[in-house]
Structures are given as C-alpha cells and as structure tokens.
Amino acid sequence: MQGEIITIGNELMSGRTMDLNAWYAxxxxxxxxxxxxxxxxxxxxxxxxxxxxxxxxxxxQFVIITGGLGSTEDDxxxxxxxxxxxxPLSLDKEMLEQIKLYVEARGIEMSASLEKMAWMPRDARVLxxxxxxxxxxxxxxxxxxxFLPGVPDxxxxxxxxxxxxxxxxxxxTLPVLRHRVIKIYGLNEPAVAEILKKxxxxxEKIVLGFYxxxxxxxxxxxxxxxxxxxxxxxxxxxxxxxxxxxxxxxFASGNDSMEAVVxxxxxxxxxxxxxxxxxxxGLIGNRLTNVPGSSDYFQGGVVVYSNQSKVDLLSVPAxxxxxxxxxxxxxxxxxxxxxxxxxxxxxxxxxxxxAGPEGGSPEKPVxxxxxxxxxxxxxxxxxxxxxxTRKQVKLNSAVMALDWVRRYFHGDSFLSxx
Amino acid sequence: MQGEIITIGNELMSGRTMDLNAWYAxxxxxxxxxxxxxxxxxxxxxxxxxxxxxxxxxxxQFVIITGGLGSTEDDxxxxxxxxxxxxPLSLDKEMLEQIKLYVEARGIEMSASLEKMAWMPRDARVLxxxxxxxxxxxxxxxxxxxFLPGVPDxxxxxxxxxxxxxxxxxxxTLPVLRHRVIKIYGLNEPAVAEILKKxxxxxEKIVLGFYxxxxxxxxxxxxxxxxxxxxxxxxxxxxxxxxxxxxxxxFASGNDSMEAVVxxxxxxxxxxxxxxxxxxxGLIGNRLTNVPGSSDYFQGGVVVYSNQSKVDLLSVPAxxxxxxxxxxxxxxxxxxxxxxxxxxxxxxxxxxxxAGPEGGSPEKPVxxxxxxxxxxxxxxxxxxxxxxTRKQVKLNSAVMALDWVRRYFHGDSFLSxx
Numbered sequence: 001m002q003g004e005i006i007t008i009g010n011e012l013m014s015g016r017t018m019d020l021n022a023w024y025a026x027x028x029x030x031x032x033x034x035x036x037x038x039x040x041x042x043x044x045x046x047x048x049x050x051x052x053x054x055x056x057x058x059x060x061q062f063v064i065i066t067g068g069l070g071s072t073e074d075d076x077x078x079x080x081x082x083x084x085x086x087x088p089l090s091l092d093k094e095m096l097e098q099i100k101l102y103v104e105a106r107g108i109e110m111s112a113s114l115e116k117m118a119w120m121p122r123d124a125r126v127l128x129x130x131x132x133x134x135x136x137x138x139x140x141x142x143x144x145x146x147f148l149p150g151v152p153d154x155x156x157x158x159x160x161x162x163x164x165x166x167x168x169x170x171x172x173t174l175p176v177l178r179h180r181v182i183k184i185y186g187l188n189e190p191a192v193a194e195i196l197k198k199x200x201x202x203x204e205k206i207v208l209g210f211y212x213x214x215x216x217x218x219x220x221x222x223x224x225x226x227x228x229x230x231x232x233x234x235x236x237x238x239x240x241x242x243x244x245x246x247x248x249x250x251f252a253s254g255n256d257s258m259e260a261v262v263x264x265x266x267x268x269x270x271x272x273x274x275x276x277x278x279x280x281x282g283l284i285g286n287r288l289t290n291v292p293g294s295s296d297y298f299q300g301g302v303v304v305y306s307n308q309s310k311v312d313l314l315s316v317p318a319x320x321x322x323x324x325x326x327x328x329x330x331x332x333x334x335x336x337x338x339x340x341x342x343x344x345x346x347x348x349x350x351x352x353x354x355a356g357p358e359g360g361s362p363e364k365p366v367x368x369x370x371x372x373x374x375x376x377x378x379x380x381x382x383x384x385x386x387x388x389t390r391k392q393v394k395l396n397s398a399v400m401a402l403d404w405v406r407r408y409f410h411g412d413s414f415l416s417x418x
Numbered sequence: 419m420q421g422e423i424i425t426i427g428n429e430l431m432s433g434r435t436m437d438l439n440a441w442y443a444x445x446x447x448x449x450x451x452x453x454x455x456x457x458x459x460x461x462x463x464x465x466x467x468x469x470x471x472x473x474x475x476x477x478x479q480f481v482i483i484t485g486g487l488g489s490t491e492d493d494x495x496x497x498x499x500x501x502x503x504x505x506p507l508s509l510d511k512e513m514l515e516q517i518k519l520y521v522e523a524r525g526i527e528m529s530a531s532l533e534k535m536a537w538m539p540r541d542a543r544v545l546x547x548x549x550x551x552x553x554x555x556x557x558x559x560x561x562x563x564x565f566l567p568g569v570p571d572x573x574x575x576x577x578x579x580x581x582x583x584x585x586x587x588x589x590x591t592l593p594v595l596r597h598r599v600i601k602i603y604g605l606n607e608p609a610v611a612e613i614l615k616k617x618x619x620x621x622e623k624i625v626l627g628f629y630x631x632x633x634x635x636x637x638x639x640x641x642x643x644x645x646x647x648x649x650x651x652x653x654x655x656x657x658x659x660x661x662x663x664x665x666x667x668x669f670a671s672g673n674d675s676m677e678a679v680v681x682x683x684x685x686x687x688x689x690x691x692x693x694x695x696x697x698x699x700g701l702i703g704n705r706l707t708n709v710p711g712s713s714d715y716f717q718g719g720v721v722v723y724s725n726q727s728k729v730d731l732l733s734v735p736a737x738x739x740x741x742x743x744x745x746x747x748x749x750x751x752x753x754x755x756x757x758x759x760x761x762x763x764x765x766x767x768x769x770x771x772x773a774g775p776e777g778g779s780p781e782k783p784v785x786x787x788x789x790x791x792x793x794x795x796x797x798x799x800x801x802x803x804x805x806x807t808r809k810q811v812k813l814n815s816a817v818m819a820l821d822w823v824r825r826y827f828h829g830d831s832f833l834s835x836x
Contacts, residue, residue: 009625013454015445016638019437022459023467027433036431037466041440048455055473072611072628106606107803113611151630209434240728275700275721281707282693282700284719289699290809292775300723302731303693303703309718309761313731343727357710391708 001171003029005039006049008067008077009150013043021066021148021155029233031207031222032164033054034062035388044074050084052309056254057143062160067150069135071113071239071412077147086138087122091115095126096403098134116180129161137166144170174224178231182219182242183252185403192217195245199238206238215396216258249413251403258402259287259294265409266297266347274343275301276314276335278326278352279369299343304335314338327352333381336372347408348374349401353384355393373404380404419589421447422474423457424467426485426495427568431461431653439484439566439573439660444463451642451691453482466525468502469591472495475561480585485568487553489531495565498536503558505540509533513544516552547579555584562588575796592642594651600637600660601670603821610635613663617656626654631805633814634676667760676820677705683827684715684765691823693719694732694753696770697742697787703817717761722753734757745770745782751799754790765826766792767819773811787815791822800821 005025011017030038037059042048049068056063060283068077095117103110120126124136127146135148135158143361146163148155168177184192189212196208198220209220209347221238225231243250252261260363266273271278281303289296292390302313307326316334332352340348353369360366365385374380386396424441430434440457445452455477460466467486474481486495500507501762514536522526535552538544542554545564548680553566553576560720564581566573602610607630616813627638639656643649655781684691693702706716720731725744728734734752742748750770759767771787778784783803789797804814 011629011638013457013642015441015443015449015454016627017458018441022677023433023436025433026431036433037461037463038470039431039437039457039459043455045455053455059551064429071608072614077470086726102777108606108608111612113609113615154796206475277700277703280704280738281706281712281716282695282703282719282721284703285699285700285723286812289579289697289723289773289812291720292808294699295723298699300727300731301721302699303700303705303707303719303721305703305716305718305760312760313718313720342730343724355707390710394707397759 001061001168002035002172003060003062003064004028004039006052006056006063006065007039007041007150008049008065009041010042010043010074012067014043017329019374020152021150024152024156025064025066025159026362028062028159028164029167029207031179031209031220032168032304033224033329034167034171034178044068044076046076046080046083049076049080053081053084053180057140058144062144062146063304064146064148064163066148066155069117069147069149071111071117075116078117078121081138081145081147082121085121085138087124087138089119089121090404092118092120092124095120095134095136098128102132116377125164127158129158133157135162137162138361143384153159174226176226176228176231177222177224178228180221180233180235180239180240180253181255182221182246182250183256183258184217184219184249184259186249186398187217187250189217190218192246195242198245199241206234208294214392215399248407248410251406257287257290258399258406260291262405263291263297263401265287265406266295271347272299272343273347273349274296274299274339274345275401276339276348277301277303277348278305278310278335278350279355280351280394280398280401282306283394284351284401287398287402299345301343302339310335312343325364327354327368327370329370329381329383332370332372333374333379336374337379340374342406346375347405349404350374350396351401352388353397354392355397358392367393369393371397371401371404373408375408419479419585419591420453420455421478421482421585422455424470424474424481424483425457425459425568426462426463426483427459428483428492430459433659437571438686439568442574443482443484443577444571446577446582447482449587449595451591451593452585453591456589461649462494464484464494464498464501467494467498471499471502475558480562480564482564482581482662483568484573484813487535487567489529489535493534496535496539499556499563499565500539503539503556503774505542505556507539510536510538510544513538513552513554516544517548520550527529542785545576547576553577553580555580560743560825566574574745575699585629592644594649595640595642596646596653598639598657598671599673600639600655600657600664600668601665601674601676602635602637602667603633603666603669603676603817605635605664607635607685610637610664612750613660616663617751624652630713633817641783650833666825666828669824675705675708676817677760678709678826680820680823681706681709681712683716685711685823687827689764690715690717690761691765691767692757692763693819694715694731694766694768695719695721696723696768697770698812698816699723699774699817701812702767702819706822717763719761720757722780728753734761743782744784745772745787745788747799747801750788750790751792751797754799755797758792762774764793764822767822768792769815771811771815773808775808785811787811787818789815789822791826793826 251281335350351370356366625640752769768790774784
C-alpha cells in the first residue's frame with residue numbers, strides 16, 4: 001500500500017520548526033511495511049493546501065495530514081477539506097461533547113473559537129482513542145485520509161493508536177508487525193554503525209533502523225510475519241546477536257528509560273539512592289523523579305552549585321576545594337560520601353564538572369566532569385571529558401551518573417571492584 | 419518572490435533521516451525575505467521526481483532541489499531533469515575537469531560512475547564557489563532552478579554562497595524582514611487566542627503566528643519592509659499593543675527563557691537564590707543552571723523527596739508533616755524559609771506537590787502543588803491545581819516557581835505584598 005504525508009504550518013515553511021511529524025509518520029509507516037511516496041509541506045494557505053490534497057488523492061491509497069486542526073484563525077484544515085472534497089461542514093455533536101468535557105475538566109470557558117473545532121466535513125469519523133486527543137478520518141473513493149493535530153505528542157499518539165492499525169487493517173500485508181528498540185549508551189554513532197555491519201545472517205525481513213538520540217543511540221528492529229510467536233522468536237534472535245556485539249552498552253530494550261531501569265534495580269533490592277549535583281544542577285534528580293513511584297528508592301539530593309554549599313551541606317573540607325579545585329577527584333568522592341551519609345542511603349552519586357561555555361582552563365577544559373559513587377564497601381570515582389554545548393555536557397554527565405548505578409548492579413568492568 | 423523546495427532521497431521517505439536540508443533552505447530563504455510556498459520530498463524515484471519538478475515549475479519563480487547528484491546508481495537527478503525538461507545530457511568539460519582535480523587530490527581513481535556526474539542537462543550552469551563542492555543551476559522560462567547535493571554541509575555552503583545571492587539579485591521583494599517572538603506564561607491557549615482577536619488596527623503586513631510550547635504560549639510577529647528602522651518601529655508598536663492586552667503574563671520577547679529572565683533580574687540586583695524542591699525533583703535547579711553564568715546568583719538547592727529529608731535538611735518539624743501532610747501550606751513555607759537560611763540567600767523558593775499518577779486523594783488530587791517564596795521581609799505561599807501527565811505537572815510547577823521570582827521583582831499582584 002502506497003501513501004503520502006501532508007504537513008501544514010507556516011512555521012514549517014519559514015524554517016522556524018523542524019518537521020518532526022513528517023519524519024515520525026514516514027518512519028512508522030515504513031516500519032509497518034507501507035510505502036511513503038511523497039511528503040508535501042505547505043503553509044496555512046488555502047490554495048496550496050487544496051492543491052496538495054487534490055494531488056495526493058490521485059496518487060495514493062492513504063494520506064496522513066497533520067496540522068491546522070486547532071482553534072485559532074490560521075487553523076484552516078477543516079474548511080479547506082470541506083471545500084476541496086465538497087463535504088460541507090456541520091456541527092459534530094460527539095466532537096463538541098468531547099471538547100466541552102475537555103475544557104470543563106480544565107476550568108476553561110467554552111468559546112466560539114473552540115466550537116469551531118467541532119465543525120467537521122461530511123462523513124468525517126472522529127479519532128479519539130482516549131478522550132483527550134482528537135483527529136478525524138475520511139474515506140474518499142479508494143483513498144483513506146487521516147487528519148491529525150500538529151502538536152507532535154498528540155500526532156504521535158493518534159498515529160500509533162488509530163492511524164497505523166486502521167491502514168494495516170485494510171492492507172493485504174502480513175498481519176503481525178512487531179517493533180523492538182534497543183537502547184545503547186556509551187558508544188558513539190560510528191561505533192554503533194560499524195557494529196551493525198557485523199551482524200551475521202542479517203535477516204532480509206527485519207528492517208533495521210538507527211536513531212541517534214543524544215546522548216543515547218537507538219537501534220530499531222521491525223518485522224512482519226504470519227503469527228506472533230514466530231515474529232517474536234526472530235526478533236529475540238536478532239536482539240541477542242546485537243546484545244552479543246554491543247555488550248553492556250545496551251541498557252534497555254523497549255520503552256524503558258535509563259532512570260526507569262536504574263529505579264527497578266534499586267527497588268528490586270530494596271535499596272535507596274541520593275545524589276549530590278554540581279554542574280548538572282538538579283538534572284539527575286529530575287530524571288530520577290520522572291519515574292512514577294521513584295519515592296520508593298530516591299530519597300533526595302543536594303544541588304551544591306557554590307563552593308560554600310559543598311562545604312556546608314556535604315562536609316567537603318574548604319582546604320580540599322582550595323587545593324584541588326571544586327572540579328576534582330577528592331571533591332567528587334567527598335560529595336558522594338557526604339550525600340550518602342546525609343540522606344542515610346545505600347548509594348550516593350555525585351557529579352562535579354565544567355559545563356561551559358566559560359570556566360574552562362588548559363588543565364580542566366570545558367567538558368571536564370568527575371563522577372563518584374559511594375556505597376557501604378567503597379567509593380569509586382573517575383574523570384570524563386564530554387563534548388558539546390552546556391546542555392549537552394549536563395545531559396551526558398547526568399546519564400553517565402545514572403549509568404554508573406546500573407553498572408554497579410550489573411557487576412561491570414571498572415565498577416566491579418565493589 | 420515565491421519558490422519551492424524539493425528534497426530527494428529514499429532515506430527521507432523511510433524516516434531514517436530527518437530532512438535537515440528542507441529545514442535549512444526554508445529558514446534561509448524566509449530570513450532573506452523570500453517566500454517558500456511548498457516543500458516536496460520524494461524518494462529516488464524517476465516518476466515521482468519528474469512529477470514534483472513539473473508541478474513546481476507551474477507555481478514558482480525559484481525551485482531549490484537537493485539530493486541525487488552523486489555517483490551511485492540511485493543518483494538520478496541529472497537524468498530526470500534532462501528527460502522532464504527536454505534538455506539532453508552532454509559531457510560538461512568544466513565539470514569533468516573539476517571532478518578529476520577533486521579525485522586526484524584525494525588519491526581516488528577516476529571511474530565511469532564518477533564521470534557520470536559530469537553529464538549535465540543542456541545549458542546547465544555549474545555552481546562551484548570553491549572548487550570542491552558542486553551543484554548546478556538552470557533557467558527554465560521564468561523559473562530559476564538550483565540543484566544541490568544532499569550532503570547537509572555541502573548543501574548549506576552552496577545555498578549561502580551561490581543560491582541566495584543569485585535569487586536575491588533577481589528579486590524585487592522588500593529587502594528587510596524581521597521576526598519577533600513574544601513569550602507568555604500563565605494564560606491558556608484559548609485565552610491567548612481571544613486576546614489576539616482584540617488587537618486593534620492589526621497591521622495587514624504583520625504576519626501573526628501562535629505557537630503553544632507547553633507550558634508557555636508564544637506569539638510571533640513577522641514584518642517585511644524597506645528599511646530596518648521602519649520595520650523595527652512597526653514591530654515595537656505591535657509588541658506594545660500585545661503587551662498592553664496580555665499584561666504581566668508576557669515574560670520575555672526574543673530568545674529569552676524564563677530562567678534567563680529571572681537570572682538577569684537577580685544579577686542586576688546582586689541578589690542570590692536557592693531552591694527547595696519536592697515534586698519537581700531538581701527540575702528548577704536544572705532549568706536555572708542551563709543559563710551560562712548562573713553560579714553568580716544561584717547558590718544551590720535541596721531535593722527533599724522523602725519526609726525525613728524535609729525534616730533533616732530544611733528543619734520542617736515532623737509534627738507539621740504529620741498534622742498537615744508533606745503537601746501543605748505550612749510545609750511549603752517552612753521549606754522556603756529553611757532553604758533560604760541554609761544557603762544564606764536573599765530568596766528561597768520551594769515547591770511541594772503531587773505529580774501523579776499515584777498519590778492523589780479527594781482533598782489533594784494529583785496536580786495539587788504548593789509554591790512558597792521566602793524573602794527577608796516576608797514569606798508568601800499559594801496552592802495550585804495543575805493538569806496533565808506527571809512530567810507536565812512537574813514542568814508547570816517548575817516554571818510557575820521561576821515565574822514567582824520574576825513577579826516578585828515585577829512588584830506584581832499577589833506578590834506585591836512584599
């Protein structure tokens with residue numbers, strides 16, 4: 001089955017926003033065994049949108065359209081669809097009810113511009129998998145059209161929950177499609193690409209994808225087949241091969257985040273964690289607490305951004321900072337031990353470094369980061385040199401610190417000294 | 419002058435690669451005062467490319483085409499252009515010479531597939547600003563076509579060095595184009611949309627855009643004109659009108675973030691800040707430290723995720739937590755005062771709440787958040803009810819806490835009690 005994608009928005013035509021929706025839709029459709037033949041992007045412009053719609057109808061079996069469904073003046077999709085396909089707008093009661101429930105629950109007043117969103121082209125079918133996010137679909141002769149909001153999260157949700165299943169239910173491809181994501185941290189992109197080349201007996205049917213997600217790298221496997229058990233077995237075999245090649249750099253497969261993996265490890269063992277953050281400024285705590293239920297193992301932490309706070313809150317001796325600097329091995333060790341003591345946790349992790357753009361020196365250039373992990377048995381520390389912007393240095397430091405906890409439980413390499 | 423962009427490549431259709439070239443070209447053209455009316459992406463597919471070319475020729479004064487110029491089998495652009503525009507390929511000696519020099523300098527052997535790149539459509543003009551990177555241009559009736567390599571660095575270089583100057587030398591559009599972003603926090607989308615409708619004397623020439631960026635809302639203004647001072651004056655006037663309508667909910671214009679605005683306010687007054695975070699888990703500290711130089715005013719903070727740590731680190735009485743709960747007005751006030759004392763800062767802000775999805779109760783449902791601000795004169799606190807996912811509740815709480823500092827200096831409404 002062949003189809004097209006149309007994305008709508010002045011912000012895409014002006015280069016203000018990157019077209020994440022086209023990219024996501026193309027990736028998901030391709031991974032599902034469908035073929036995308038064209039992506040068209042137009043501004044909030046009636047004539048251009050109408051032309052794009054008409055052209056897509058002559059070439060495709062499905063068309064995904066994103067953007068222009070909101071309540072503001074430049075949201076013109078419904079109107080243009082009505083005109084172009086000769087399907088007059090009428091007030092859809094189901095959609096209106098939906099909008100009313102949504103705004104009431106949020107204490108927003110109903111308005112004419114919000115009601116506008118409920119005026120739908122004739123025979124439109126509302127897509128609303130969870131009662132919060134809405135889009136609609138139309139069948140125009142042999143072509144299925146799907147209209148989705150331009151907000152990336154909403155678009156992705158509807159794409160996965162409604163659009164893909166609907167297209168696939170009308171396609172004659174093999175009925176079972178499964179994806180798997182293998183998440184890697186600590187190897188750079190060329191290294192991952194080289195590893196992928198080494199895959200023996202690479203199954204022709206498994207579609208491999210490679211998605212750098214700084215500072216992680218993700219490999220995706222997609223396979224279509226006749227039945228669930230066979231597909232799962234083949235994916236398991238391929239995942240095993242990849243894990244053999246990549247080793248402990250694989251930290252998760254599926255939807256797991258680093259902090260979820262670490263959290264599960266702590267919870268399973270009934271252990272607790274605290275963090276002492278300098279250059280990451282709270283990012284590690286923020287990541288840990290993004291996981292529901294993290295209060296079971298995460299006790300808290302300190303953000304010791306000033307030297308004085310390192311002394312006051314973590315008992316780092318002032319002379320130590322004076323002699324070695326706040327970004328140094330002795331300080332990170334004391335930070336890890338200090339936070340562990342103060343919060344009375346099983347593990348204490350600490351990060352101190354120079355995130356930039358200022359503050360670097362020849363001996364300690366921007367990107368110099370020390371990480372420390374204190375446990376009952378021992379304290380381990382190490383120096384890193386990270387690259388990139390201030391935010392990238394912070395992010396890499398935070399993920400590396402979390403990865404240390406994972407590797408601690410994994411009994412890994414330099415942390416196996418425990 | 420209006421034009422289109424066509425990007426070519428199977429990797430774009432499969433979602434393996436994000437379309438950085440279309441994004442770059444659109445941004446550069448728009449910033450140069452030109453209008454992009456459509457972006458079309460096709461795979462390495464003769465028929466689709468030919469159709470896209472023909473369609474673009476009927477609508478545009480210029481067309482930028484990227485990709486398919488290389489030496490591999492799937493590089494089909496030259497051939498398709500020759501067929502579609504009826505301009506037979508012939509060996510371009512200048513281009514051949516160019517390629518020979520290039521490969522010799524790199525110790526590569528000349529081959530038939532490399533020579534293929536020198537077979538150009540009739541009357542093609544080679545673009546080679548520095549003798550390394552090559553593309554070509556064609557004039558087809560009233561339309562100027564530019565063919566560029568798909569490698570982003572090369573494409574960008576040719577775009578800036580050759581394509582933009584050439585288009586601008588033939589364009590009659592107004593030379594100056596300026597954008598402005600006005601950032602709003604604390605008003606929901608429908609409220610912002612309603613306010614935009616009220617704009618008096620809305621200049622037809624100023625293009626308004628509205629971009630929700632949870633939890634912020636951004637309004638963009640774009641204006642084209644003859645000279646910088648006039649354009650700036652008109653944008654200033656419109657910004658003033660919007661600020662009058664929206665009031666103190668406007669927290670920044672331009673590229674400023676909330677944390678940068680707050681940071682500048684603190685720095686200007688030589689004042690310092692510390693934060694006590696419960697449900698935000700470190701997010702406020704993380705945001706504050708994303709700003710370079712934030713160590714000038716941000717001393718640090720504590721993440722008191724457990725009740726015990728609220729007692730130990732911030733001197734919150736255990737009986738207070740027992741009586742009112744950790745998510746309560748007395749506790750947030752003590753947290754703010756406690757962190758201010760511990761870090762010896764001018765201001766202390768505190769957040770405690772229920773981010774969900776678990777932990778809510780009928781009296782204190784998920785999304786209940788208390789914010790407190792302690793200064794020398796006084797401590798102020800307030801209860802909020804935020805909506806959305808765990809991450810959204812955290813984000814809204816963090817931005818609201820930062821906004822309190824802004825409003826404190828602003829001398830605003832409920833914080834004016836100071």
